[in-house]
Amino acid sequence: MTIDIAGLAAAALQQVSTELALPEPIRLSDETDLFAQVDSFTIVDLLLETEQQLEAALGRYVPLGDEAVFDAEKSPLRRWANWVAHIGARCHDA
Amino acid sequence: MTPETGPAPGRAQLRFTQAVLRGLVTTVGSRTLHFAEEGPALGLSDAEIARLSRVIGLRARQIVPGSETTVDLCAASARRLLAGTGVRADQVQALIMVTQTPDHAAPSSAIALQHRLGLPITSMAFDMRLGCSGFVYGLCVAYSLVQSGLDHVLLCVGDVASRLVDPTDHAIAPIMGDAGAAALIGRGDSVATFEMYSDGSGGRALMVPNSGIRHVPDDEGKPARMVMDGAAVFNFTLQRVPALVRDALALAGREPGDIDYFVLHQPNRYILQNMQKRLGLPEAKMPMATQSAYGNQNAASIPGTINGFLADAFASRRLTALFAGFGIGLSWAACVLETDRIYCPPTFAELDDQ
Numbered sequence: 001m002t003i004d005i006a007g008l009a010a011a012a013l014q015q016v017s018t019e020l021a022l023p024e025p026i027r028l029s030d031e032t033d034l035f036a037q038v039d040s041f042t043i044v045d046l047l048l049e050t051e052q053q054l055e056a057a058l059g060r061y062v063p064l065g066d067e068a069v070f071d072a073e074k075s076p077l078r079r080w081a082n083w084v085a086h087i088g089a090r091c092h093d094a
Numbered sequence: 095m096t097p098e099t100g101p102a103p104g105r106a107q108l109r110f111t112q113a114v115l116r117g118l119v120t121t122v123g124s125r126t127l128h129f130a131e132e133g134p135a136l137g138l139s140d141a142e143i144a145r146l147s148r149v150i151g152l153r154a155r156q157i158v159p160g161s162e163t164t165v166d167l168c169a170a171s172a173r174r175l176l177a178g179t180g181v182r183a184d185q186v187q188a189l190i191m192v193t194q195t196p197d198h199a200a201p202s203s204a205i206a207l208q209h210r211l212g213l214p215i216t217s218m219a220f221d222m223r224l225g226c227s228g229f230v231y232g233l234c235v236a237y238s239l240v241q242s243g244l245d246h247v248l249l250c251v252g253d254v255a256s257r258l259v260d261p262t263d264h265a266i267a268p269i270m271g272d273a274g275a276a277a278l279i280g281r282g283d284s285v286a287t288f289e290m291y292s293d294g295s296g297g298r299a300l301m302v303p304n305s306g307i308r309h310v311p312d313d314e315g316k317p318a319r320m321v322m323d324g325a326a327v328f329n330f331t332l333q334r335v336p337a338l339v340r341d342a343l344a345l346a347g348r349e350p351g352d353i354d355y356f357v358l359h360q361p362n363r364y365i366l367q368n369m370q371k372r373l374g375l376p377e378a379k380m381p382m383a384t385q386s387a388y389g390n391q392n393a394a395s396i397p398g399t400i401n402g403f404l405a406d407a408f409a410s411r412r413l414t415a416l417f418a419g420f421g422i423g424l425s426w427a428a429c430v431l432e433t434d435r436i437y438c439p440p441t442f443a444e445l446d447d448q
Contacts, residue, residue: 020141040324041265044364045149065368067333070325 003057005091006084012050016042030081040070043077050087062090106290107345113240114282115233117179117437118408119171120401122388123158123256123272124444136264146268151363151382155271155389156443157256164195165203167274168250169210170446175248175276176211178437183212187244189219190235192228192251192393194302194320194422195258196221207250225253225300226359226421228393229275230429233417234288236279249277251393258302260319269362271389275397278437286431287346289338296424299326327421331365335420336372338428342416346430350375353430354413355404359420360384360395388441395419401441408438 010028017026026037035043047065054062064087068074076086101107129152133143146152158167168191176183189211191204204219213219224231229251236247252274259266302320303313335358343350356379358366366382384391384399391398396417400408407413412434420426 020145040328041145041149044328045145048149048364061371063368063372065328065332065364067329069332070329072325 005088008053008057009050009084009087012053013046016046016049020045028080030079032080033078034080034083035072035075035077043069054087054091058091062087064090106288108234108238108288108290110237110241110286110288112281112283113237113279113286114284115431115433115436116181116278116280117175118275118277118397118400119175119178119437119439119442120273120275120394120398121167121170121174121442121445122156122391122398123162123167123254125157125159126154127157127268128154129268132268136262136268138264149362149364150269151386152268153386155256155268157270157272157389158254162254162445163197164193164252164254164272164274165191165197165207165210166445167252167254167272168276169207169274169448170442171274171276172207172211172248172250173446173448174439174442175278175437178439179278181246181278181280184214186211186213186246186248187217188236188239188247189213189217190222190232190247190249191219192222192224192232192249193253194223194225194392195253195255204250211248213248224423224425225392226361226390226395227419227423227425227427229277229396230288230417230419230427231290231425232393233277233279233429234290234427236277237286237288240279240281245281247279249279251275251277251397253392253394255320255390255392258320260317263319263321265324266320266322269385269390271385271391273388273391273394273398275394275401277397284432284434286429287342288427288429289342289345290425290427291334291338292423292425294423296326296330299323299330299424300422327361328365330424331361331420332368334426335418336369338418338420338426339369339373339416342418342428342430348414348430352414353379353416355407355415356380356418357396357399357404357415358418360399361390361421392421393419398441401438405438405440408433408436410435
């Protein structure tokens, strides 16, 4: 089964942004540094929302949280394209 | 590690054959705080309250209503435990107290508790300053004492964490619950294995500044309240704990299917769910609701989970369990042990009459 990972990731971010009523919308591009724009609770919320949407789409759980997610240098959330690639890799590994 | 070779070089791996857990009692603070009601007072919006409820699992917590201390909670648990197991105070030969919220910097709270419980002066009593890894660390020391010849050892663990944090800090205040638990360790033929870790390089991820003798310029002016770098603690947990569980199983020569319950420290729902899925553990074997009902119980979270959600199981049948604690220090530890119909009543939500 193939899914639009980039679309799903953006939808999850949109859902979290809406729930939090963020004052400024996050403008997404491949270079967007999400790690610098939101707090750690929002990141955990994004992980949870993305995992739930993945599970709904794939019918299986794909864990996205790991020790790199909150690493200031290594986090895939430092660059949106890297985050989408991270999700894709996790889907492949799971 | 094998019985013939001992621990692997440089590893704190321990194996016991003559100590068993005989009983567990947990007493929590009697005041219930509901997060939905607390949130506005902490300056949180409805959206933030909903988010934290969903992500962290915050629902309610139990705290002490007044000036009660960890020693008070542990004393109540210990008295109930001794009465329930039929062990007299004068039979207890050692008391270990694991807490970050002692009555005083000195003397140790364990010795104060020794006096309150009426333990003989021929007993030994000492504190261990640990948090969320503290129950497993303390249990290891208690098992060591019994393996070395003692008959009855009391392990008391807990914190009045609500009094250790800034009540206006919305990142940490609504998480903390107050609890004091007591465990009785005695002699018996049973195999238990322990695996212990420590990493002081992560000490500032979770700490209480200006609370001791050392003066740190970076901490100038900071109140002596617990502060947490959430991202660093999250990283630490996901990096260390899955490997801890796998290593503990390997040390014990067990497969996940051999374990009846995985009782982990309860920091927040996301972390526990993430680990449960990554380790491939059935949800029924890994309770995850303690923090939602009682708050983060620190060193008491493992007994708190057992008394809170698994009391009937531990009281009614023989079980093989894995306990894993992780947190401040940084420190992390796990054990695999067997229990056989231990004294294990449901959690008490008030002090006893004494």
